[in-house]
Amino acid sequence: MSIMLRSILSLVPLEIRKDKKHYIVEDTDSREFYEMNKVSIEAIYLIQQSFQLSEIERQLKEKYPDEEVNILDFAEQLLDLNLIREIDGVKIETNPKKKESLGFLWISPKIGKFFFNTYAYFIYSLLFVINVILLGCYPSLFPHYKDLFVFNFMVFNIPLLAGLTILLVFIHEFGHILAMRANNLPTKLGIGHRLFLVVFETDMEAVWKLPSKNRNGLYLAGICFDSVILSIALFSQLIFKNEPGVFLGIMKIIVLDTFIRMVYQCCVFMKTDLYYLIENVLGCFNLMESAQQLIKKQLPFKFSQKAEVIFESEKKMVLLYSVFYFIGVFLSVSLYAIFYIPQLLYALKTVLPGLEKPLTSLPFWDAALFSLQILIVFMLLLISWRKKYIRKSHM
Template identity: 50%
Template sequence: MNLSYATKVSLRPLNIKKDKNHFIVEDIDLEEFYEMPIPSVDAIELINQSINLEEIECTLKLKYPEDEIDILEFVNQLVEFELVSKLDGKEITRSNGPKGELGYSWIPVNLGKFFFNKITVKLYIAFLAASVGVLILKPNLFPHYKDLFVFDLMIENVAAWLFITFLLVILHEFGHVLAVRSEGLPARIELGHRLFFVVLETDMSQVWKLPAEKRNKLYLAGMYFDMTVLFIVLTAQFFTSEESILTGLLKLVVLDTFIRLVYQAAVFMKTDLYYMIENWTGCYNLMENGQNYLSKWLPFLKVSHTETFAGEEKLVRRYAIFYLAGVLLTIAITAKFYIPQIIFSMKEFMLPGLTEPFNSLRFWDSAVFLLQIVLVAGLLFYSWSKKYRSSR
């Protein structure tokens, strides 16, 4: 787009708030948020005062002599972000309309505050500490990959696992929803994926309306509910028979919840813990900048066109270490749980079942299990294709 210092620029309605290190600029109409340094914020305020672009550039160069100021390049960026409404009086239309309405506004704010306040947050942390203590004192309660196989038929095991996982994921995401509602904001649960896993995700874009110190509670809310579930289910095993079906189901809940909590440390997948780290550091492109940094040695990593602000280089280098540690953790979890589960299920269930007569229960158990694998792969492909289409 051809711009000159004589170009008249009109911006869309924006709301600007000071954050930890820089400023959060909200596109009020679309409720989208951008992080900008103070020279950019000053430029926006001067543009809104209808000051000539050349004069704005001179003013900013005098005020910020150590920064590289290019007002025309900045206006071009604002046009790309669709934050400009008019250029020389000519209306600029948006490529996309407002997002759909976020929901769950019917949930009372007081209900959210009941589950998420200063006392309950400490209680959730205490549950996690108690669970660690139980696993140390009773190592036989530590999850094992065979805990997935509660029943004699694979279709029963998969059905139990899917049902339990679905309930626990809903509970995890509902924790986020309740935390968001505790601040009087709306939320929405969507389908997405992380690495090879189909997941439900809570749209918490509205958290940027809050100051940084209030966001961590919202990011960690799902983990708090997971910690509670883990403590309750571990404790419940003290009161059940070791060989009962109920104990087997409780072990399955422990396995599922334990893996979900451990995976939070895999920050290369933008987990809840990752967003907490972003918020704590005030560096909001940690993963992208970390990948850019690591791409010097790992060229297969995707390079993002993101900006590293002054003073963030040290944080990015430290995050890169956690990024690699998260990759190693994922490999370790896969090696300890998922690969043995796949091998065990194929060896003990699917392959022997497929050799059974066509009209036998074992054969159809194996066939349905195979169909389920194809179905999950299809859902994952749909999630990936959806993300690819949206990125285009």
């Protein structure tokens, strides 16, 4: 059904909240959020009062003479977002949005507030500074790619790393979960990927219900817990330096894993915790998409891409973010060059010759099982990629 200037629209239930620069519109049925400017919000209010689109356009042009107002284009955008319920009294047939169930409601907000309050954030900040000082003053504590290899047999190193990584990532994400519950917000834990890494992901969409100033702590919650873990591992190496090698080896892996993930947060060309923090502080959302659009426009060859709306007041911030975008790419490449690639090459160089050994020998089975472990990791990564592709294809 086409939308015309004489049309009267009926919208789905919406909640509208003022943000730093613009407004956040929540579709309460699907729990999806959209950023809109003041003119768009005025248009929504007039639509909710059952004015014809032609009358709405006339009022908006009169009230905002310096703004470009095209109510038909705006109505089509609302239709694309499934925010229109009826056109001239005729119900719109759309595919219902799947409302994902959120949980962790069994965690009391009081427990969340115990871990995330003004005093707690001060302690987390202090630990972060102490960690930087320790890594700077004690070069032996600084992680090295060979810290991964605690055991002589590679087949034992991968399960140890996988187990510790899963535990540490869960602790990181549990920080986000507790911070969400501290604000009495529901959430859920899922699985995804960052480039070639399989990761857990906490659904933090509900943070848009909070004022802008209250969101920052939720984005930093995972890093706060990382700082605690890193402090424990660093001090353990200093205090128990005469303990058995396996214990210190585990502490070194914890430092290695946590350090890499904390640096990884600075790779803001992906949507890391720090990326969302930057967006929130600047009050400029869709930074990544806008920066990618800006960067692609400067390239000699053109990409087919969906244009993002860049508000005039945000262009300088998008340009500044583009600089950090490239810094993030550099950091990501550095992590692979300093840690991941040397680890893989060292492991392959150490273990693969074992495949030439007799079938009954330990080196052969070490190489075979190690190869199987690597294959399983890549299979998990492919599953994550496939899920993301399917999700995008249904949007």
